[in-house]
Amino acid sequence: MRYEFAPDLQVRMEEIVIALQMSHIELTRVKCFRSKGSSTKRTLARCHTIGKLMQKAMGTEAFYTIEFLERFEKLPIDEQDKVIIHELLHIPKTFGGGFRQHDFVCEENVEIMHEKFMNLRKKEG
Ligand SMILES: [Zn+2]
Known part of the structure; x- marks a missing residue:
């Protein structure tokens, strides 16, 4: 596996956090990386933390x-x-090093947040 810091994705992630007012997320303590060489074919992204x-x-x-x-x-x-x-959405309100599970991080909640993000973006022009 090779990991590389992804400044472009970092910016997009930060824009989403700010637009959606996910104020529990400490932007200085979330970093985006690209990985190469994973054998898992289905995974698009994953969230990591320290316990x-x-x-x-x-x-x-x-x-x-x-x-x-x-x-x-x-x-x-x-x-x-x-x-x-x-x-x-996997990052809990406590920002404590755990995860929220897929009962909350589901298609429906992602869609709601995404629509909100799109609407905010439209308003900004
Ligand atoms: Zn997930």
Whole structure:
């Protein structure tokens, strides 16, 4: 596996967080990376974090990474935005190093957030 910081996706992720007012997300503690060489064919992206014990042991706060796999690049831009929203929804309100599960991070909630994002974007012109 090879990982590379993705400044373009970082900017898009930050725009989404700000537009949708996901104020629990600490932008300085979420970083977007592209990965190459994964054998999983179906995965588009995934969210990583460090657990509570590791945070305590390392004397650090929670940190999240969103990894975008090669297949992500082939999606149309709207679908890419939905994937970004999906991954952001995995980050809980506590920003504590856990995840919200797929009962909450579901197609329906992603669609609602995406529509909101599109409408906000339209208003801005
Ligand atoms: Zn998910």
